Amino acid sequence: MYHVKEAFYTLQGEGGQAGRASVFCRFTGCNLWSGRESDRASAACTFCDTDFLGTDGQNGGRFADAASLAEHLTALWPAQDGPSVRGATPYVVFTGGEPLLQLDEALIQAMHEQGFEVAVETNGTLPAPAGIDWLCVSPKGATALAITAGNELKLVYPQSEAPPARFASLDFEHFFLQPMDTGAGGRPAPPANDAIAVATTDTMAASVAYCLAHPQWRLSLQTHKITGID
Numbered sequence: 001m002y003h004v005k006e007a008f009y010t011l012q013g014e015g016g017q018a019g020r021a022s023v024f025c026r027f028t029g030c031n032l033w034s035g036r037e038s039d040r041a042s043a044a045c046t047f048c049d050t051d052f053l054g055t056d057g058q059n060g061g062r063f064a065d066a067a068s069l070a071e072h073l074t075a076l077w078p079a080q081d082g083p084s085v086r087g088a089t090p091y092v093v094f095t096g097g098e099p100l101l102q103l104d105e106a107l108i109q110a111m112h113e114q115g116f117e118v119a120v121e122t123n124g125t126l127p128a129p130a131g132i133d134w135l136c137v138s139p140k141g142a143t144a145l146a147i148t149a150g151n152e153l154k155l156v157y158p159q160s161e162a163p164p165a166r167f168a169s170l171d172f173e174h175f176f177l178q179p180m181d182t183g184a185g186g187r188p189a190p191p192a193n194d195a196i197a198v199a200t201t202d203t204m205a206a207s208v209a210y211c212l213a214h215p216q217w218r219l220s221l222q223t224h225k226i227t228g229i230d
């Protein structure tokens with residue numbers, strides 16, 4: 001049984017695939033935070049910008065097997081254009097919560113059979129199933145990584161217990177710093193048009209300065225918040 005908070009069609013907002021049309025599948029639950037505000041300060045991950053509790057979001061629910069969830073997600077991809085127009089490869093992003101608590105090879109295979117490339121956004125503390133096409137690892141605080149290779153390492157910055165230098169020698173194709181959205185941190189997430197102001201203050205300046213001083217790292221902005229798309 002898969003528990004899905006929400007699923008929606010949008011543009012990938014972050015990292016090396018930013019701007020790409022994507023079906024997002026947000027699984028319920030995380031191993032680094034209960035999702036309750038009363039537990040945030042004592043959690044292993046304290047700055048989460050996401051509600052991942054329950055199955056009550058748009059297109060959320062409980063799915064008995066890989067085939068039924070794959071069919072549900074495929075229905076969110078738009079009808080392809082006619083034969084004279086170059087089609088895009090359908091793309092699904094599994095996130096959460098922590099997707100590696102639920103994502104398995106059967107679901108990856110079912111999405112491949114539907115013609116999708118499969119991307120994952122993970123905190124990197126749990127092993128990944130085989131078959132993922134684009135793996136993004138985003139380390140959290142003092143937690144130990146179970147995954148030390150992938151397509152992109154996307155570090156929310158700054159985190160006192162997770163300096164970029166700790167990850168700079170790992171086996172990733174791309175290294176991104178993403179300014180921490182401090183509208184989280186125990187307060188409700190800011191409305192989309194507020195996020196621009198938040199993102200352009202101190203965490204943005206610190207991220208820019210780090211990338212300028214350490215060119216291995218590139219800046220990743222949360223463009224879905226800037227555009228207000230989701």
Ligand SMILES: C[S@@+](CC[C@H](N)C(=O)[O-])C[C@H]1O[C@@H](n2cnc3c(N)ncnc32)[C@H](O)[C@@H]1O
Binds near residue numbers: 030095099122138180
């Ligand atoms: C909500 S997490 C879900 C996936 C997975 N649990 C993880 O942490 O990577 C999705 C992405 O949002 C990032 N993120 C979470 N809270 C953030 C914040 N306050 N500011 C910037 N990025 C944030 C995470 O680091 C991760 O890359």
Ligand SMILES: Nc1nc2[nH]cc(C(=O)O)c2c(=O)[nH]1
Binds near residue numbers: 011014
């Ligand atoms: N548009 C959009 N892009 C995203 N990239 C990673 C996200 C996530 O929450 O995992 C996310 C998200 O929530 N929305």
Ligand code: SF4
Binds near residue numbers: 032097140
């Ligand atoms: S950012 Fe990821 S790891 Fe941290 S609490 Fe949110 S879902 Fe969990």
Ligand SMILES: [Mg+2]
Binds near residue numbers: 049050
């Ligand atoms: Mg998000």
